[in-house]
Amino acid sequence: MALHSIYLDYNATTPVADEVLEYMLPYFSRKFGNAASSLHSFGWEAKEAVEIAREQTAALIGTTAEQIVFTSGATESINLAIKGVFEAYRSKGKHIVSLATEHKAVVDTLDYLQTKGAEITVINTGRDGIPDPDELKEAIRPDTILVCAMLANNETGLILPVKDIAEIAHGKGSLFFTDATQACGKIKVSVDEAGADLLALSAHKFYGPKGTGALFIRRKNPRVSILPQLHGGGHENGRRSGTLNVPGIAGMGKAAEVASALSDQSRIKSLRDIFEAELKKLLSVKITCESVDRLPNTSHIIFKGIKTDRLISALPKLAFSTGSACSSALSEPSHVLLAMGFSEEEAYSSARFSFGSATTEKEILIASNDIINAVTKLRQHFS
Numbered sequence: 001m002a003l004h005s006i007y008l009d010y011n012a013t014t015p016v017a018d019e020v021l022e023y024m025l026p027y028f029s030r031k032f033g034n035a036a037s038s039l040h041s042f043g044w045e046a047k048e049a050v051e052i053a054r055e056q057t058a059a060l061i062g063t064t065a066e067q068i069v070f071t072s073g074a075t076e077s078i079n080l081a082i083k084g085v086f087e088a089y090r091s092k093g094k095h096i097v098s099l100a101t102e103h104k105a106v107v108d109t110l111d112y113l114q115t116k117g118a119e120i121t122v123i124n125t126g127r128d129g130i131p132d133p134d135e136l137k138e139a140i141r142p143d144t145i146l147v148c149a150m151l152a153n154n155e156t157g158l159i160l161p162v163k164d165i166a167e168i169a170h171g172k173g174s175l176f177f178t179d180a181t182q183a184c185g186k187i188k189v190s191v192d193e194a195g196a197d198l199l200a201l202s203a204h205k206f207y208g209p210k211g212t213g214a215l216f217i218r219r220k221n222p223r224v225s226i227l228p229q230l231h232g233g234g235h236e237n238g239r240r241s242g243t244l245n246v247p248g249i250a251g252m253g254k255a256a257e258v259a260s261a262l263s264d265q266s267r268i269k270s271l272r273d274i275f276e277a278e279l280k281k282l283l284s285v286k287i288t289c290e291s292v293d294r295l296p297n298t299s300h301i302i303f304k305g306i307k308t309d310r311l312i313s314a315l316p317k318l319a320f321s322t323g324s325a326c327s328s329a330l331s332e333p334s335h336v337l338l339a340m341g342f343s344e345e346e347a348y349s350s351a352r353f354s355f356g357s358a359t360t361e362k363e364i365l366i367a368s369n370d371i372i373n374a375v376t377k378l379r380q381h382f383s
Helices: 018-028 041-060 074-088 104-114 133-139 162-171 246-259 265-282 308-314 335-339 344-348 361-382
Strands: 068-071 095-099 119-123 144-148 175-179 198-202 213-217 298-302 350-354
Touching: 018 246, 041 068, 041 246, 068 074, 074 104, 074 144, 074 175, 074 198, 074 213, 095 104, 104 119, 119 133, 133 162, 144 162, 162 175, 265 298, 265 361, 308 350, 308 361, 335 344, 344 350
Parallel strands: 095 119, 095 144, 144 175, 175 198
Antiparallel strands: 068 213, 198 213, 298 350
C-alpha cells in the first residue's frame, strides 16, 4: 500500500499494536511450548501465558477467566455458541429468534441449523436498527431456546439496547447471545450489563492478531451448557479441542489489556464528527443511525444517486468499504440495510467509514475533501 493511502476501514480489521507484537514474539520462538504439555517447563510456561491472557480477556468484558473459551476468532465463537446451544438444549426446543441485521456469521449459522431441524424466527427493525420490543416478545415461544442480538452493528455502528432484549429473552425462559465483535475496544462492554449468557469477540478488531477470538459462556445464573463443535483432545475444558494458539492468545490478552482503558475513543469520536460535518457542508448525504447510540468510530453514509462501487473506484487511495468486510465480494445489497427498511438503491449507495488509533485530523480533512469532489463529479456524470 502506498504511503499516502488513507485507511478508514478499522471495522474490517486493525493493525497489531506495537506493544502487542512485541509481547507475542517470544511465543513464536523461545517460549514455543504446547500449553497442553503438563510434564515440563516449556508447557508450563505456555499454559501460564494462556491463563494470563484469559484473565486479561475476561477483564475486557467484565467477567471471570473460567468463563472464557479461546477460539480462532469471532466466526468460530458464534458457531460454537449457536450450534452448541442448539445441540445441548434440543430436548427443550428447536426454536431460535434473531434479528435480521445480524452479521453473516450468525445469519449463515442459523440458515445451516434450519437444515438440521431448527426453527428460526427473524425480526426486521426500523430505520434506527432497533427491533420493536412487542414484536420480539411475541416472537419468543415456550420452545425458544436462544435469542440472538449483536451488541454493536458492524456496518452502521448502531449500539443496540441489548440489556432490554436480554430481559425480554430471560423473562420468557430463553438464553441470550450477543455478538460483541465490533463493540469490544470501542465502548465499555460488560457481560452482566449486557445480560449476556454467551458473548463473542475477536482480537483483530482491537489491535490484536487475526485468527484468535473468545467466547464467554456463563457458568451460573444460569449455567449455560454447550456441546463442542471440534473434537480431539478435550482442550479448553472439553469445549473447544485443538492445540492452543499461544502466540495469538497471548497477543489477544495483551491487546485486551490495552483496549480496556478506552483511552483514544473520545479523540476518535471527534474525528468522526469532523468528517461528517465536512461532508454535510457541501453534500446531500444521509448518515445512518445518526440519532441513536452508535460506535464512536463508525460513520455509515448513504450517497443518494451514487453507487458506492463507483465511488470506491474513483478513490483508489482511500480505504473504506460498502459494509461488512466478510460480504464485500458479494454483489447483493447489504442485508442489514434492507432489514432496516432501506431500498436497494439506498443500500447500493451506502458506504462505511471507520476510524482508528492512527487516524489523524489531517487525514480526515483530506478524505472528506476527496469524497466531496468525487461524489460531485459522479453526480454530474450520472445525472
